[in-house]
Amino acid sequence: MRYAMAVDTKKCVGCSDCVVACQTENNVPIGYCREWVTEVTDGTYPQLEMEIRSERCNHCENAPCVRCCPTGASHIAEGGIVLVTRNKCIGCGACIASCPYDARYPHPDGYVDKCTFCEHRIKNGQKPACAAVCPTKCIYFGDLDDPNSDVSVVLKKRKVKTLIPEAGTNPQLYFLI
């Protein structure tokens, strides 16, 4: 099993519904976020192009945060989900410094927190909160080993990119372009 997520940058309108759903679902402390929307405008005026991305932890296959964690609190769980065991985390910040996507943050309670792909929901067969709530249905989630999962199907059909693959992390958050 290999969970992955794909975000359709052509369908995303940047409404931040996913951000709020995540904060509510996971009780994220106020002022923090596990996922966020990024708007990229590039080109030469007036020929501009805009890309909107819903971003979060990339659940990397070669995760630097897991590698540098001195206690094993950061680990790769079943399905390739990168998780933090709270009562093993010492809050040293090494994983936060090691993430090229800056997807982690120090929780006010001391441990390090991050996107879990809503592990508690997918166990029950539900989608992650962000994917479930998206009004344009631009977030696809599923198992890459299952050729009929939402994410496998859409990744086959569309042109895809990942963020900074040159960082060598083998990210599993895809963007449809």
Add this chain to the structure above:
Amino acid sequence: MKEEIIVSGRMNPFVDPHLNIWHWQIPLYLFLGGLAAGILFFAALYFLNGKEKEYPAAVRLAPFITPFLLAIGLVALFIDLRHKMYFWQLYTNIKLQSPMSWGAWTLMVITPVSFIWCALHIRDLFPSWNWKFNRIKDLELFFSRNKKTIAWIMLIYSVILGIYTGILLSAFNARPLWNTSILGPLFLTSGLSAGAATILILSKSAVEKKLFARIDLILIGIELFLIIHMFMGFLASTQVQIDAANLFLGGPYTMSFWIFVVIMGMVLPAVLEIMELRKFHIPSFLPALLVLFGSVMLRFIFVYAGQVSRWLY
């Protein structure tokens, strides 16, 4: 003009607008650890060479401050932890891929060894010292019989400690400024240089002072070579590393790095030490203090500037 504007909705404390997770505790610890490593290295080296009588400050006197350096460093590290009550998890796990785990275990070895080394030389400071309890006396006898083994452990672990302070940072590929393997040797050399400088301050013998002034000069030379090498490597690398190097080559850290670290911490003490060796009257603590200052600044500037360097936005 072709431009790219990125607007991110993320504003996590300590992470945005740029990483700000490590503060004074980490560079302070990196300095104290490096300095302790330098002092213990020279103590073990000259003990094993049988030069204990010739270089008393290096072998006997200077190591007395290392337990304090390591203890303060450990306290700084503890203050840095955000989930403090779980710190013991460091010592119930061994993670070979994590430099921080290596560091925790290295400290676990070298801190007691530094205490033992001081205990073996305590009569140099307090001639009438008495351990009172027979158990401790037996223990002292056991350690003094195995002093050579202890010195070897100290020699090897001081190198690991010194080099690890750099590797701790260089293992983070997410921060292009840190992500260079030169940082290990650079921090080790800087730690050894700081150690030599401390011995220079404490020494009362002219022979010893001359030796450590020479050692310090060589180490400063190596440091300058490594720094030039580091910039050559950065500028020949990818865009993110070119950007990282530019933090020091015209960017916000240019003045502090070149003035405090390179000129005040390396070039000036080197010139003063050369003058001293050429029999000019220069108080020997002056270049040594400058070396220590440069060593502190090197770590502070690297830890802070590294957190500004990034891949994405």
